[in-house]
Every structure is written in C-alpha cells, then in structure tokens.
Amino acid sequence: MEPFRIKAVEPIPFPARAEREAALSTAGYNLFRVPAEVITIDLLTDSGTAAMSAAQWSALMLGDESYAGARSFTRFAEVVQDLTGYSEVIPVHQGRAAERILLGNVLGPGAVSVSNTHFDTTRASVEAAGATAVDLLADDRIRLGFGGDIDLDAAEALLADPTGHRVRCMVLTVTNNAAGGQPVSLSSIQGARRLCDAHGIPLLLDASRFAENAYLITARDPEYATKTPRQVAQAMFALADGCWASLKKDGMANIGGLIALRDRELAQRCRAQLIEVEGYPTYGGLAGRDLDALAQGLTEVTEPAYLRYRAETAEWFGRQLGKAGLPVVQPTGCHAVYVDAAELMPHIPPHELPATAFANALYLAGAIRVSELGTLVFGRRDPAGGPDIPAPRELVRFALPRRVYTASHLEYVVETAASVAAASAAVTGYRIVEQPDALRHFTAVLQPHEGD
Ligand SMILES: Cc1ncc(COP(=O)(O)O)c(C=O)c1O
The missing domain is CATH 3.40.640.10 (Type I PLP-dependent aspartate aminotransferase-like (Major domain))
Structure with missing residues (x-):
C-alpha cells in the first residue's frame, strides 16, 4: 500500500461521454491537445507531475x-x-x-x-x-x-x-x-x-x-x-x-x-x-x-519503503491490465506500464496508428490519458509519399506520476482498459491530416478512418 497518507486533495473532473467526444474532436484526435480539465486520470507522463511531501x-x-x-x-x-x-x-x-x-x-x-x-x-x-x-x-x-x-x-x-x-x-x-x-x-x-x-x-x-x-x-x-x-x-x-x-x-x-x-x-x-x-x-x-x-x-526519493511501493505498484498494475486482456510488456519497471497495441489490434496497420487508436479509445471510454509510443512518435514520413515508415513497436505507455494516484484510481483504469480491450475489434485507425516536420506527435492533427 501507499507508504503515505493524504493531506491536501485536488478534485478530478468527470466529463460526460458527449464532452469527451467533443474535446477529442476539437483536439484533432491528439491527446496532447486535450485540456487537463476534461481528463479524469492523467497517465500521460511521470515528468513534473509528482505530488510533493x-x-x-x-x-x-x-x-x-x-x-x-x-x-x-x-x-x-x-x-x-x-x-x-x-x-x-x-x-x-x-x-x-x-x-x-x-x-x-x-x-x-x-x-x-x-x-x-x-x-x-x-x-x-x-x-x-x-x-x-x-x-x-x-x-x-x-x-x-x-x-x-x-x-x-x-x-x-x-x-x-x-x-x-x-x-x-x-x-x-x-x-x-x-x-x-x-x-x-x-x-x-x-x-x-x-x-x-x-x-x-x-x-x-x-x-x-x-x-x-x-x-x-x-x-x-x-x-x-x-x-x-x-x-x-x-x-x-x-x-x-x-x-x-x-x-x-x-x-x-x-x-x-x-x-x-x-x-x-x-x-x-x-x-x-x-x-x-x-x-x-x-x-x-x-x-x-x-x-x-x-x-x-x-x-x-531513495527511501526503501517509497521505492518498494513504486515498483510494486507498477508490477501490480501491469498484472491487473494483463488479467484484463491487455498485452503488457514484461517485466515492468517503475515509472510506467507499456501495452502492445499492435498485438491487441492486429487489424489496424502501423500507418493507421494502432497505439493512437487505443489511447483515444481509452480516453473516450473513461477520460483516461495515456501516451502513444508507436508510429505517430517514432515512425517517419515516406519521402516517396507512401504510407509512413512504421516504428519498431506500437506501444501505449501508462505513465505513473509519483505519489499522485491511489490503487482505486488504477483499478478504474484497469476496468476501463478491459472494456476497450473487449471491444477492440471495432476500434478503427487514424490518418494524419496536419503535422510539423519534427516531434509531430505533440501537435499533429488526426482524423478517424471511419470518417472517410
Ligand atoms: C531519460 C530522460 N532524459 C532526459 C529527459 C529530458 O528531461 P526534461 O523533460 O526535464 O527536459 C527525459 C524526459 O522525459 C528523460 O526521460
């Protein structure tokens, strides 16, 4: 369990399905562009997101x-x-x-x-x-x-x-x-x-x-x-x-x-x-x-009880996601749990961004924000104008901010991810409609394929 108790709290938003749909569409289907006020659980990064003691x-x-x-x-x-x-x-x-x-x-x-x-x-x-x-x-x-x-x-x-x-x-x-x-x-x-x-x-x-x-x-x-x-x-x-x-x-x-x-x-x-x-x-x-x-x-940060809690949280969270039907990369480290979107959704080819498709489906299902580490981040544009050159893997990262979320927050993430995994055959891919030359994942604008 958490080796600390909570002294200051911050409310978290619970946007309704219609608000989530509107927010994602306004953000060009790019979770970096979604405002934090419409995010319930934010696992985008472990950087700069810690709760101080x-x-x-x-x-x-x-x-x-x-x-x-x-x-x-x-x-x-x-x-x-x-x-x-x-x-x-x-x-x-x-x-x-x-x-x-x-x-x-x-x-x-x-x-x-x-x-x-x-x-x-x-x-x-x-x-x-x-x-x-x-x-x-x-x-x-x-x-x-x-x-x-x-x-x-x-x-x-x-x-x-x-x-x-x-x-x-x-x-x-x-x-x-x-x-x-x-x-x-x-x-x-x-x-x-x-x-x-x-x-x-x-x-x-x-x-x-x-x-x-x-x-x-x-x-x-x-x-x-x-x-x-x-x-x-x-x-x-x-x-x-x-x-x-x-x-x-x-x-x-x-x-x-x-x-x-x-x-x-x-x-x-x-x-x-x-x-x-x-x-x-x-x-x-x-x-x-x-x-x-x-x-x-x-x-x-070097206190053994804190570090043990941190590593065991990642391990437990990875095990729960695995039991919920998600292909989790093992062994887990400490700062994040990674899920293989290509294995979960083989029907979405890399240039249709399966990791983004999973991350967006998770947002729509429960206002959870994770990051894509697949072809949107690591893929490259084909100089000949063909489909993007794929990334080596289509991973989705569930980063764990330090001392911020409790086990019940992560249980909510597991339950929501399980519902996305169960319906993953119906998830469709995305295409990029606007992108800068470098670090495109931060600002790219996407469009769901179902809209074509
Ligand atoms: C291993 C590693 N090095 C360097 C950096 C860059 O640090 P910053 O985001 O503070 O500029 C990061 C950020 O995620 C990192 O993970």
Missing part, C-alpha cells in the same frame, strides 16, 4: 531568493554532492537544458556519443552539437531483468574501429526510458567504466530515474539484495565521471534539472554557457524555493 512544501518557505550565492543553492549542492560524490553541481531548469549545455561542451562536429539508448531530447542535443548518437542496447539482458543494459561487445567493437577515436563519451540512461524504463545493471556500468578507461573517454549518466534504477538493482541482482537503494545509487555514481538529470522525475518536484561533474574545468565551461542561457550558476533558471524542494525530494 509536507516536508517539501515546508522547504519551499525556506527558499532564499537571493540572486547570487543563495542558501538554497548551498543546501541543494550539499545533497547532490553527498548523493553523487561529484564536487561540481550546476542547477538548470530541466533535463534538456542540462543536455544541451553539457553535451555541447563534450561533443563537437564529427564526434560520436555512444549509449544504451539516448532519450529523444538527448539525441537532439547530440545532433545539435554536430555529433552522431549511436544506441547500442543489449537485447539479451531483458531475461535477467536488466533490459536497459548497453551492449558492451558492440561498444568495444565501435571503440576499436579505426573511426573509434571519434567517440567522445559514453552515456548510460538509468533507467532506460526509451527501452520501457528497464534498469541498467551495476555490472553493465562497471563494464562501461572499463571501456571508457581503456579509451580515455568520460562515462556520463543520464540519471533522471537514478533512484528507480538503484531500487531495481537491489530487487533483481542478488549481489545487491542487502544494500539500500541509496548505497547502490552512490555505487552507480562512483563509477561515472559525471551526470545530468531531469529532476522532474526522481527529484520528486515539478521542475528542475542538474549537471554534476568531477571535472572542474569542464564544469567552468558549462557554467559560462549557463549564464548565457539559464541564469547565474547558483540558481540556473530555478527559484531558490525550487532548489529547496529538490534538495528535500532527492533525500526522500
């Missing part, structure tokens, strides 16, 4: 809003230094700002960044630096519970190649968001460390979900079963040269990010750029009070 709300009042050298920064930096062991701590307003600044200073035109999987904003920053992002996911490790691991043999081959000198950093995304939120094992991080030492390149962690990764190591690797998640997190950071993070996830607050490094000279270059784009290095685009809420959040 009483201790975090009271920490806000201690915020020091001095422009430079605020006490809030000192508190934040001490918590991050204790957690990571890195001396250089740079706050930023969110994860992608950290990526843009750090990767811009590590990479350059013609360089290569190698990773288990670069998250999409990470890849965008690598490419903005004129570099190439190479993803090397070890697909045989999922059976051991570590489906986020990097393929060390492939990375070694890449580094040993005559073009290997172009590789300027190795990035491990922990947990691996683009690979179903699966964790990265400590043995994989140790292997990456050895390769980086042998080739003289830095090992960087995208630590946005570091605590969830650490907990899953204690739960899945018997060697670390007696360690606390905090000890494992510290061991993960000790193996790397630095990290960045979106603190909108395991920072347990609604905004924030960081860069933390051992290399003082690299940190100084990052700070110089930070001043240009984010603000003075002791606030980095955040208010002092945000830094205090984050310092408290980073302390709470």
Whole structure:
C-alpha cells in the first residue's frame, strides 16, 4: 500500500461521454491537445507531475531568493554532492537544458556519443552539437531483468574501429526510458567504466530515474539484495565521471534539472554557457524555493519503503491490465506500464496508428490519458509519399506520476482498459491530416478512418 497518507486533495473532473467526444474532436484526435480539465486520470507522463511531501512544501518557505550565492543553492549542492560524490553541481531548469549545455561542451562536429539508448531530447542535443548518437542496447539482458543494459561487445567493437577515436563519451540512461524504463545493471556500468578507461573517454549518466534504477538493482541482482537503494545509487555514481538529470522525475518536484561533474574545468565551461542561457550558476533558471524542494525530494526519493511501493505498484498494475486482456510488456519497471497495441489490434496497420487508436479509445471510454509510443512518435514520413515508415513497436505507455494516484484510481483504469480491450475489434485507425516536420506527435492533427 501507499507508504503515505493524504493531506491536501485536488478534485478530478468527470466529463460526460458527449464532452469527451467533443474535446477529442476539437483536439484533432491528439491527446496532447486535450485540456487537463476534461481528463479524469492523467497517465500521460511521470515528468513534473509528482505530488510533493509536507516536508517539501515546508522547504519551499525556506527558499532564499537571493540572486547570487543563495542558501538554497548551498543546501541543494550539499545533497547532490553527498548523493553523487561529484564536487561540481550546476542547477538548470530541466533535463534538456542540462543536455544541451553539457553535451555541447563534450561533443563537437564529427564526434560520436555512444549509449544504451539516448532519450529523444538527448539525441537532439547530440545532433545539435554536430555529433552522431549511436544506441547500442543489449537485447539479451531483458531475461535477467536488466533490459536497459548497453551492449558492451558492440561498444568495444565501435571503440576499436579505426573511426573509434571519434567517440567522445559514453552515456548510460538509468533507467532506460526509451527501452520501457528497464534498469541498467551495476555490472553493465562497471563494464562501461572499463571501456571508457581503456579509451580515455568520460562515462556520463543520464540519471533522471537514478533512484528507480538503484531500487531495481537491489530487487533483481542478488549481489545487491542487502544494500539500500541509496548505497547502490552512490555505487552507480562512483563509477561515472559525471551526470545530468531531469529532476522532474526522481527529484520528486515539478521542475528542475542538474549537471554534476568531477571535472572542474569542464564544469567552468558549462557554467559560462549557463549564464548565457539559464541564469547565474547558483540558481540556473530555478527559484531558490525550487532548489529547496529538490534538495528535500532527492533525500526522500531513495527511501526503501517509497521505492518498494513504486515498483510494486507498477508490477501490480501491469498484472491487473494483463488479467484484463491487455498485452503488457514484461517485466515492468517503475515509472510506467507499456501495452502492445499492435498485438491487441492486429487489424489496424502501423500507418493507421494502432497505439493512437487505443489511447483515444481509452480516453473516450473513461477520460483516461495515456501516451502513444508507436508510429505517430517514432515512425517517419515516406519521402516517396507512401504510407509512413512504421516504428519498431506500437506501444501505449501508462505513465505513473509519483505519489499522485491511489490503487482505486488504477483499478478504474484497469476496468476501463478491459472494456476497450473487449471491444477492440471495432476500434478503427487514424490518418494524419496536419503535422510539423519534427516531434509531430505533440501537435499533429488526426482524423478517424471511419470518417472517410
Ligand atoms: C531519460 C530522460 N532524459 C532526459 C529527459 C529530458 O528531461 P526534461 O523533460 O526535464 O527536459 C527525459 C524526459 O522525459 C528523460 O526521460
């Protein structure tokens, strides 16, 4: 059960069927464009959606809003230094700002960044630096519970190649968001460390979900079963040269990010750029009070009871959805449960967006918002004007905001999803009628096929 009780509550809307139909149609059948006031349960993302604790709300009042050298920064930096062991701590307003600044200073035109999987904003920053992002996911490790691991043999081959000198950093995304939120094992991080030492390149962690990764190591690797998640997190950071993070996830607050490094000279270059784009290095685009809420959040997030509840909620939710007839991707991680829409609705071809069709059917059935991770997000337009080039999988992600929904909210989601699954043969696909060139899923306008 939830290891907390509820002190402040927020009412949730219950729009009628006719309101849901109108809202979806007005939004161009794109759930990103649907206003939150017509959503009952919002599982769109776990980013920036956490409920803060009483201790975090009271920490806000201690915020020091001095422009430079605020006490809030000192508190934040001490918590991050204790957690990571890195001396250089740079706050930023969110994860992608950290990526843009750090990767811009590590990479350059013609360089290569190698990773288990670069998250999409990470890849965008690598490419903005004129570099190439190479993803090397070890697909045989999922059976051991570590489906986020990097393929060390492939990375070694890449580094040993005559073009290997172009590789300027190795990035491990922990947990691996683009690979179903699966964790990265400590043995994989140790292997990456050895390769980086042998080739003289830095090992960087995208630590946005570091605590969830650490907990899953204690739960899945018997060697670390007696360690606390905090000890494992510290061991993960000790193996790397630095990290960045979106603190909108395991920072347990609604905004924030960081860069933390051992290399003082690299940190100084990052700070110089930070001043240009984010603000003075002791606030980095955040208010002092945000830094205090984050310092408290980073302390709470490694509590074993919280992390156990978080992982077991995802596991239970995945099991219930499975029993309700939905093909759930196993094993579940912590931050989301993924459902395979292509398996559920084989009658909808990828270019008719089965994952979107499922997500929209779920909204119409019960005002539940989930996100599509299928051809709308990862597919590409055919340059010859034919049907879209499909994504590798047609997944729907049920993300779990931290400490926001109770088991009975999730039971409602399971019941509604079961009704959609039972009637899935009648669900029809969509076509895209308007789309931008990049990141089309945020703003695309769609039309149901039944209207043709
Ligand atoms: C693994 C990972 N890295 C980086 C980011 C980008 O962070 P932000 O949304 O705070 O810019 C995200 C956001 O979802 C993420 O999941």
